[in-house]
Amino acid sequence: MxxxxxxxxxxxxxxxxxxxxxxxxxxxxxxxxxxxxxxxxxxxxxxxxxxxxxxxxxxxxxxxxxxxxxxxxxxxxxxxxxxxxxxxxxxxxxxxxxxxxxxxxxxxxxxxxxxxxxxxxxxxxxxxxxxxxxxxxxxxxxxxxxxxxxxxxxxxxxxxxxxxxxxxxxGHLPEGPPLFPEDQITDRSLRFLCAELIREQVFHQLGEEVPYATEVQVEQFQEEEGLARINATVLVEREGQKAIVLGREGRRIKAIGTQARQAIEHLLEARVHLELFVRVREGWTGDDRALRELGYED
Known part of the structure; x- marks a missing residue:
């Protein structure tokens, strides 16, 4: 360069x-x-x-x-x-x-x-x-x-x-030095990217409107040599949605976790231990305070 x-x-x-x-x-x-x-x-x-x-x-x-x-x-x-x-x-x-x-x-x-x-x-x-x-x-x-x-x-x-x-x-950019280091490809943290990969699987595996009522928060992100331990919460708005995300005998959330773990392992180039939880926060998609806490920009 x-x-x-x-x-x-x-x-x-x-x-x-x-x-x-x-x-x-x-x-x-x-x-x-x-x-x-x-x-x-x-x-x-x-x-x-x-x-x-x-x-x-x-x-x-x-x-x-x-x-x-x-x-x-x-x-x-x-x-x-x-x-x-x-x-x-x-x-x-x-x-x-x-x-x-x-x-x-x-x-x-x-x-x-x-x-x-x-x-x-x-x-x-x-x-x-x-x-x-x-x-x-x-x-x-x-x-x-x-x-x-x-x-x-x-x-x-x-x-x-x-x-x-x-x-x-x-051709439309001004002359000037790089704005970011040459090896940096995003401004977002690994914690954010992992949450997004989990949310992607929610979109892939759940039908109807449920994915639009979900958000993912990574509660714990700990990297050891060759291993990342991640605990994340899938947030929903209603108890009925929680039941859908969990699936019968927990099969749906397990499938989401399996696919998300594989995607995160590819991102981190390391083994991943992923635990997912589902929690209800009523009406979060219409709550200004909740949206700001979850990283949505005003």
Whole structure:
């Protein structure tokens, strides 16, 4: 890495409606999984920095919750976190799904037109468009919607066509030294990342609305040589939800723990002893105090 004349560094916001692939895109760029993903919308709840350091530039990506309309307190906190991420960034990457333009996309673009920051449009899931020529009219429509700095079709899932995006982003960053050490890839603690990997399994293994009423807190995180001991609590809003998370004879929470432990072992590159507990905190998703205690940004 050359940090002399010509080196560029800056902040880049990843924005878009829920479930268009923002977290998958950041994980693909970093080559590491730091943002959890699922097929459900609104899996991402917190702002998360991902640091990509190349030979001539350092890009600090801000992965944000999907911007959407909701009357629920927790969703309002999530949307506010996404909107506030637009302040002070050097570039915005606006992620949309190929051949799918919605009122939600239009509302976000209206807001982006007010920020005065270069906006690069990423057309994600382009690999699913067949034949490929069907993508051309959509790209033309996108060009007419806004004076984008660039339009980049790609597949975050397949890590296809990432280099043109990175080159385009780098060109919009100011010259300056790196903002983070070269070997750092996120601002979040291992404790936070482990909690998120547990919550990811809750989303994968539970149906209906229950995952949206859950949060995970790591109560104990102790690292020994080659072993991490983790105790975590899965928080729910009602007793009925607790029963669902536990499952018959505790089978569901055991399955969640098994899959989460494997993911955490991959993250930590160490053996993990994981214990999970389930606790009820009534109405926490609508309680300002509870949300702040759980790390949701005002």
């Amino acid at each position: 050359s940090e002399g004349s010509g080196f560029r560094s800056g902040m880049v916001a990843l924005v878009g409606r829920p479930n268009v692939g923002k977290s998958t895109l950041m994980n693909a760029i970093l080559g590491e999984k730091i943002s959890i993903v699922s097929r459900r919308p609104q899996t991402t709840r917190h702002r998360l920095l991902g640091v990509h350091t190349a030979e001539d530039a350092q890009m600090v990506f801000v992965d944000t919750p999907g911007i959407h309309q909701s009357k629920k307190k927790i969703n309002q906190y999530m949307v506010q976190a996404a909107i506030s991420a637009l302040d002070g960034v050097d570039a915005v990457v606006f992620v949309v799904e190929a051949l799918s333009w919605t009122d939600g996309d239009a509302a976000i673009l209206d807001r982006l037109s007010e920020v005065g920051t270069p906006v690069i449009a990423v057309i994600n899931k382009s690999d699913r468009v067949s034949p490929r020529e069907r993508l051309l009219p959509f790209l033309e429509e996108m060009q007419d919607r806004h004076a984008f700095a660039a339009l980049v079709p790609l597949s975050a899932e397949r890590r296809d066509n990432l280099e043109p995006l990175l080159a385009e982003i780098a």
